[in-house]
Amino acid sequence: MKDKNTRISLCAMGALIGMLAMPAVQADPAPLEERLQLCGGCHNPDGNSVIAENPKLAGLNAKYLQRQLEDFKAGKRKNAIMDSIIPMVEESEFKALAKYFSEQKRLPGSLAVVEPVAADPSAPAAAGALSEQAKAELIAKGQQIYMEGVMASAVPACGGCHGEDGTGNDKFPYIGSQNNVYVVNQLTNFKTGARDNDPKGVMRAVAKRMTDEEITAVAEFIQTLKEAQ
Amino acid sequence: MKKLLSIIIVALFSVQASVVLAEGASKPKVYGKKGYVWDEMTPERTQVLKMGGDPVKGKESFRGCQGCHKADAAGVTEGVYPRLTGQHASVLIKQITEIRAGIRQNPKMLPFVEDPAISVEEIGDIAAYLNTLTTVRENGKGAEDMSAKGKKLYTDNKCSRCHGVNGEGDAAKAYPMLSAQHYDYLIREMKWIRQGVRGNSHPEMVKAISKFSQADFEAVASYLSRLPDYRTVTAAVPAAK
Secondary structure: OOOHHHHHHHHHHHHHHHHHHOOOOOOOOOOHHHHHHHHHHHHOOOOOOOOOOOOOOOOOOHHHHHHHHHHHHHOOOOOHHHHHHHHHOOHHHHHHHHHHHHOOOOOOOOOOOOOOOOOOOOOOOOOOOOOHHHHHHHHHHHHHHHHHOEOOOOEOOHHHHHOOOOOOOOOOOOOOOOOHHHHHHHHHHHHHOOOOOOOOOHHHHHHHOOOHHHHHHHHHHHHHOOOOO | OHHHHHHHHHHHHHHHHHHHHHHHHHOOOOOOOOOOOOOOOOHHHHHHHHHOOOHHHHHHHHHHHHHHHOOOOOOOOOOOOOOOOOOOHHHHHHHHHHHHOOOOOOOOOHHHHOOOOOOHHHHHHHHHHHHHOOOOOOOOOOOOOOHHHHHHHHHHOOOHHHHOOOOOOEOOOOEOOOOOOOHHHHHHHHHHHHHOOOOOOOHHHHHHOOOOOHHHHHHHHHHHHHOOOHHHHHHHOOOOO
């Protein structure tokens, strides 16, 4: 079992290879197993990324996934790492990749590795790490926003579209258990307009009404959301 | 060559001119501006009414509205978002299309209903779906029961001429049902209609409530919010022979 650090360095390496290979890169269709090594470096082979910056792909709607790949390919959605990886993948492969990840089971938690990882008490706390109490308060605030929205600033409840358990549907993506840093980044990008491939502009409209604090809170809560059993 | 160039220039100018004309023609007429006509049909509303609506599809499309209006479409008791259950489809279609056309001013809602957030077809579907719903959740009624005073104001100012004696509105004329609406929403909208900020005020209604005090708004809202869903009332009335 690869640990998180190995995954991150693999992911960075993949990106580096991609960047070096650009722009003369030739996309040749490869078997799915081979592709899963490429995607799995950052997203985990089962689509449950253990890196907070990278999204879990497991359980996402296949059409949504395919559209994101197409948008990366066409430059409609931008991300430094994906921009370097996507030229290596042929458009004809998108459908199978999207289908594969859509069929994987999304695992809850921030470190969705197969074996449970106990928190290392000897590990130094990250700079600015929140106390248990502060984190619980942040999650509670996020839950309030997710379930009820923010009336004063007309932020709709996330659960209205994405479902109270975050599983979404064919129109609204599965966001439950999604990695917190990824959610913060996406909401921030929607807010600034850096990400503008939401087909109806609805997420941009929502995120523009959110404060950075609200974005952080809701992302923390989303990470705790589990699919109803 | 010179001739060709001048043709191109003339062509360019005329294209620009026609764009300006088209913009002028499509510019919505908002209440208070010259040429405003209440309930003037927009091409889109005509189209939606002609297409009709499918409540089954509407339920799906309504998902994008639930974040504010809630899964049961009953809005919030604070009145920030109105109750939509049982509202006449014609009223919902009028309001949505007028928000989309820039006649009714609703910047909060606009991003979620403007094209392409919902399609023309979905407007009629959502309206048909909402019309089929009944309210099971308690609505916001305000702290004090001022129904008696409110009923008198409602009757004396002939509100019932359009909105009906039971607050049932009029589907054929696109007058909204008001019964069992949230108290604070009713007050807010009456004020916005009088001030003109809603954009699609009925001039006769502005006149009817022109002298309303804060206490009057509260009394009328108290009365209407305490009226039961009009359908439960009319259903109890035996059909006229």
